[in-house]
Amino acid sequence: MTQIVRGVAQLRRITQGWRRAGDLVGVVPTMGALHDGHLSLVRAAQAECDRVIVTLFINPRQFNNPEDFAKYPRTEAADAAILAPLSADVLFVPDAAEIYPPGHVSAVTVGGVSGPLEGAHRPGHFDGVATVVAMLFNMTQADRAYFGEKDWQQLQVVRRMVADLQMPVQVVPCPSVRDPDGLAMSSRNQRLSAAARAQAATIPAVLFDAAGRIGAGGDVAQVLDAARARLEGAGLGPVEYLALRDAETLGEAQPGRGARLLLAVWLDGVRLIDNVAV
Amino acid sequence: MTQIVRGVAQLRRITQGWRRAGDLVGVVPTMGALHDGHLSLVRAAQAECDRVIVTLFINPRQFNNPEDFAKYPRTEAADAAILAPLSADVLFVPDAAEIYPPGHVSAVTVGGVSGPLEGAHRPGHFDGVATVVAMLFNMTQADRAYFGEKDWQQLQVVRRMVADLQMPVQVVPCPSVRDPDGLAMSSRNQRLSAAARAQAATIPAVLFDAAGRIGAGGDVAQVLDAARARLEGAGLGPVEYLALRDAETLGEAQPGRGARLLLAVWLDGVRLIDNVAV
Known part of the structure; x- marks a missing residue:
C-alpha cells in the first residue's frame, strides 16, 4: 500500500522514522505520466533499498517552453493506480506552492555538462532540473536516487552536481526501457x-x-x-x-x-x- | 580532545556513526583565524548538540579580491590550540583540492537578499559562500549550523538558501561578540x-x-x-x-x-x- 504524501513536514516525519531504524532509503524522481520505464526504476530501488519514495512533481522551472509545460500529461490518479502493484512506500506529490513559495530565489547550477545539446536547445532547463533534484534530495534525504538513461544528459548533470556539491546520495543509472518496436518509453x-x-x-x-x-x-x-x-x-x-x-x-x-x-x-x-x- | 579530520570520506565515517547513535550534530563553519566570536558559536553548538564539528576552510571562491584572499590569516596550529579547551568533536580542515577538484562546475546561487550591500561591492562573494556552505552541510550532514550575526547579510543568505532548497538543517544565529571597546570581533x-x-x-x-x-x-x-x-x-x-x-x-x-x-x-x-x- 503506497502512502500518498503531499507536504514536506509529513514526509520528513516519515523518513526520520526510517532513518532512526537504519533503513536504506531510495528515491525515484518522476514528473508522473508513469510508464514501464519509471516502474523499472522503482523495481531497481526496491531491490536495493529498505524504503522507496516515488516523487511526482511536474517542475515548472525545467520547462523552457510554456506550451510543453501546459501539454505535459497530468495523470496522478492513473499514476497511483499503475504504481499500486509495486507497493512503493511513499508517493510524494508536493504542491508547487510549497516547492516554490513566493520569494524563492535560490538555484543550483551545473556548468560544463549542462551546456550543449539539451542545454543549448532548452535554455534554463538544466538549472531547473538541478534545482528541483537537489530539493528532492534534501526533502527525502534518500541514500540512493534512481534515474533512467533515457535522459542521458540529465543523468550526467545530476551525477556532476552530486559529486561537485558532495551530496550524500548515490546516483544509480538504469537502462532505458523500450517498447517492442524499440521506441524508448517517454x-x-x-x-x-x-x-x-x-x-x-x-x-x-x-x-x-x-x-x-x-x-x-x-x-x-x-x-x-x-x-x-x-x-x-x-x-x-x-x-x-x-x-x-x-x-x-x-x-x-x-x-x-x-x-x-x-x-x-x-x-x-x-x-x-x-x-x-x- | 578535538580530532582533526582532513578528508571527506573520513568525516563521513565519523558522522555516520553519530547518526546511527541518534546524536544531534552541530556544525560551526569558519575560515579559521579563530577568535572569541567563533568560540561563542562553538559553545552555542555544544549547549544544544551531542556532537560538534568546527570546519576550517578558507574558501577561495568567496573572495572577489585576490589580495584579500592572499592576506587572509592562515593560522591552523593556533586555531587548533584556541579550540582545544572546548573539546569540539572534530575540526574539519578539508583540502582545497578535494573541495574544488578539476572539473568542479556546480554552484548554488541565492537571488534577492544577496544582491545589495556586500553583494554589490563583492561580486560573486555570496555565490561562493552559498556554494561552500551547501557543500559543508552536505559533507557534515549536520542537524544545526551556527552563524554569527556579525556577517548579517551572509546569515540571511544562508537562511534563504536553506529555506528555498529545503535543506535539512536548522540555522542558528548567534550575537556578534565585541571587544571591550565595542569593535565586533573579526x-x-x-x-x-x-x-x-x-x-x-x-x-x-x-x-x-x-x-x-x-x-x-x-x-x-x-x-x-x-x-x-x-x-x-x-x-x-x-x-x-x-x-x-x-x-x-x-x-x-x-x-x-x-x-x-x-x-x-x-x-x-x-x-x-x-x-x-x-
Whole structure:
C-alpha cells in the first residue's frame, strides 16, 4: 500500500522514522505520466533499498517552453493506480506552492555538462532540473536516487552536481526501457498520433544502426549525415541534434573514453529524445 | 580532545556513526583565524548538540579580491590550540583540492537578499559562500549550523538558501561578540595597526548611536549623513555603505518589519563590516 504524501513536514516525519531504524532509503524522481520505464526504476530501488519514495512533481522551472509545460500529461490518479502493484512506500506529490513559495530565489547550477545539446536547445532547463533534484534530495534525504538513461544528459548533470556539491546520495543509472518496436518509453509518447507513433520506431532503428556503424569504425560525419537523411526521409524532423559525444562530459567524444550517440527530433509537434551507447 | 579530520570520506565515517547513535550534530563553519566570536558559536553548538564539528576552510571562491584572499590569516596550529579547551568533536580542515577538484562546475546561487550591500561591492562573494556552505552541510550532514550575526547579510543568505532548497538543517544565529571597546570581533582585525585598531572603536560607537537615533524617530537620511561624517572625521573611510535595511531581505526597510543598520568601511587598508539592530 503506497502512502500518498503531499507536504514536506509529513514526509520528513516519515523518513526520520526510517532513518532512526537504519533503513536504506531510495528515491525515484518522476514528473508522473508513469510508464514501464519509471516502474523499472522503482523495481531497481526496491531491490536495493529498505524504503522507496516515488516523487511526482511536474517542475515548472525545467520547462523552457510554456506550451510543453501546459501539454505535459497530468495523470496522478492513473499514476497511483499503475504504481499500486509495486507497493512503493511513499508517493510524494508536493504542491508547487510549497516547492516554490513566493520569494524563492535560490538555484543550483551545473556548468560544463549542462551546456550543449539539451542545454543549448532548452535554455534554463538544466538549472531547473538541478534545482528541483537537489530539493528532492534534501526533502527525502534518500541514500540512493534512481534515474533512467533515457535522459542521458540529465543523468550526467545530476551525477556532476552530486559529486561537485558532495551530496550524500548515490546516483544509480538504469537502462532505458523500450517498447517492442524499440521506441524508448517517454511520457511525451502519449501525445503522438497513432500514425506518428508508428513512424517513431524509425528513431531507435536509425540510432542503433548508426551506433553500430560508428563502433565498427565508420566515418562519424558520414554515418551521422546518412542517419539524419534516413530520419528525415521517414518523415521525422526537424532534427535538433544528432551527435556523438563523450558519455560523461557531453563534450567532444574522445578516443579511449566512453561515447554516446544522442538525438533530439520533432515528430507530430512533439519533441522526442533518445540515446544509445557507442 | 578535538580530532582533526582532513578528508571527506573520513568525516563521513565519523558522522555516520553519530547518526546511527541518534546524536544531534552541530556544525560551526569558519575560515579559521579563530577568535572569541567563533568560540561563542562553538559553545552555542555544544549547549544544544551531542556532537560538534568546527570546519576550517578558507574558501577561495568567496573572495572577489585576490589580495584579500592572499592576506587572509592562515593560522591552523593556533586555531587548533584556541579550540582545544572546548573539546569540539572534530575540526574539519578539508583540502582545497578535494573541495574544488578539476572539473568542479556546480554552484548554488541565492537571488534577492544577496544582491545589495556586500553583494554589490563583492561580486560573486555570496555565490561562493552559498556554494561552500551547501557543500559543508552536505559533507557534515549536520542537524544545526551556527552563524554569527556579525556577517548579517551572509546569515540571511544562508537562511534563504536553506529555506528555498529545503535543506535539512536548522540555522542558528548567534550575537556578534565585541571587544571591550565595542569593535565586533573579526579575523580581519588582526591586520590593523595598533593606531588603526584604536580608531576602529569609532565604528560601533557611531553605529549604536545612529541606530538609537533612528529608533527614537530621527530622520534616517540626516542620521546616516551625520554618522558618515563622524566616521570620516575620525579618519575612517571610504565608507562603502552605511544603510538601514529590512533585516531579512536586505531590501528597503519597511514599517512594521525588523530593520538593521549595516556598514562597510575601509581602515588602514582593511575592509571592516558591522551591523546593529534598529
